Amino acid sequence: MKSARTKNLTKELAAIRQRLDEAEETLRAIRDGEVDALMGAGKKGKQVFTLAGAEHAYRILIEAMNEGALTLTTEKTILYANQCFARMVNCPLERVTGGSFCRFLSAADGDTLRTHLKKAAQTGIKIQLLLHACDGSKLPVQISIRPLAKDGGKNKIIGMVVTDLTESRRTEEMLRALTQRVVQVQEAERGQVALELHDNITQLLCAILVRSQTLADQLSTHDSPAQQEALKLRDLLGHTAEELECITRNLRPGVLELLGLDAVLRATGTEFTARTGVRVTLTGVALSTRLPPDTELALYRILQEALKNVHKHARAQQVSVHLARLGNTVQLLIKDDGVGFNTERQPARRKGTSRLGLLGMHERAAYVGGTLTVKSVRRTGTEIEVRILLSPGNPAVN
Incomplete structure (x- = not known):
């Protein structure tokens, strides 16, 4: 009799221990946000009970994002991170959650983040930093910081969206290289035009100016109207030569080189x-x-x-x-x-x-x-x- 009773107690204890393990696993899943609803006994039989604050649709959306999403405490402890952010830092998600966000930043960027978190606690802000991944690589990112609701206690929750700027930086570098090439070509063309103006057009204007002066000198005082026109032509040619020389200097200033x-x-x-x-x-x-x-x-x-x-x-x-x-x-x-x-x-x-x-x-x-x-x-x-x-x-x- 005692042997049978002992066996029954042992079975009951094993069953209770199993239920406790299941309850602990359920509580852990609830705390980690893995559970949005529970099936339980109600007045009308089995019912689905939705957990307070569960946002399953939003969780799916955040996980499907091509940007990193996190929630942090004001002490920079990561409460939640999606898979995209884990891939950004090349670190398993279970090692990301619960750690400090600053471990993915340099000391200088960590100080910058602390400064901006104080401002973001009121209005939100955007900053650009370098993420230090677990494999030693560095990733340029833009971080959008926004205060969220309190977690039920005194601590505030900070929300972050992390955007990879690698492609954006690459595009900027390509545009900058293109701009530099355009400037180089522009300056080369200006130099060529300035050289042609100086060696050809300016020389021709100077020759015409000398001939107009010779013509004015050869006209007698009896041909006063013609002489006056020749002198006006000489002055006009002189002014044109000066303007052309000014344009040439602006295109390629020789005094800068010398x-x-x-x-x-x-x-x-x-x-x-x-x-x-x-x-x-x-x-x-x-x-x-x-x-x-x-x-x-x-x-x-x-x-x-x-x-x-x-x-x-x-x-x-x-x-x-x-x-x-x-x-x-x-x-x-x-x-x-x-x-x-x-x-x-x-x-x-x-x-x-x-x-x-x-x-x-x-x-x-x-x-x-x-x-x-x-x-x-x-x-x-x-x-x-x-x-x-x-x-x-x-x-x-x-």
Whole structure:
């Protein structure tokens, strides 16, 4: 009797232990978000009970996304991550969840994330970082951060969408390379046109100018009307030759190649003042060494375009140009006292050439590894700053 009773108790204990294991597994699945509904006994027999807060359709959508999706605590602990993010960092999903998001970032990017998480706790924000995958590779990404509801306690939940920027960066690099090639071809064409104008057209105009002067000298005072016409023709030809020489210099300034950036900036300012009446002052310490040719040409072209915009739009009385070398950085600062404009929204009459002019200046700066910023407010003038970092592989030349 005792033996049979012991066997029955043993079976009951085994059954209870199995049910406990099943209950623990069910609770674990509920905590991990793997269960959206339960089948249980109700007043009308077996019923399906939907868990409070279950969002099965949204979970399927998030898992099907081509972007990484995560939820984090304010301490950067990953509460949830989809499979896409796990593939981004080349790490099994079970090793991603529960760990710190900062382990996929460099120390500097981790500090940046902490700073932005404080701001994102109120409004949300977007930042670009490098993800450090488990296999040692690095992935450029954009992270959209948005605060979510609290988890029932005091802790806030942060939502993240991680977008792979690899293709976007590759496209940007291709566009940048294409822009650089266009600039190179453009400068080569300008140089060729300038050479042909100087060697052919300018020489012909000078010859005609000499002959017109000879003709005027040969006419007697009795042929005063004809002599006056010859003198007018001579003056017109002289003015045409000067304009052509100015166009040639703008296409390919020989003084830039021979004397450097300082000299060409001063010559450009002097010519602009003589032509428009707008005073141009050049300040800054003269450069002790020559800059790389591409850098000098880019700064010259940017000044050209800035002065063109001043003449067409600014209605300025004075322009100041400041050139300086700050360690390995070259700075060009152009200020005018004109009417200014709204950099976010320009008037319709300026949208054509002005927009293209600003875009061209940005591309010129980017072509040599620099940055260009424009600050302007209506009726207070415009400031254009160019900063170019001289890389060790592209130093200044003597």
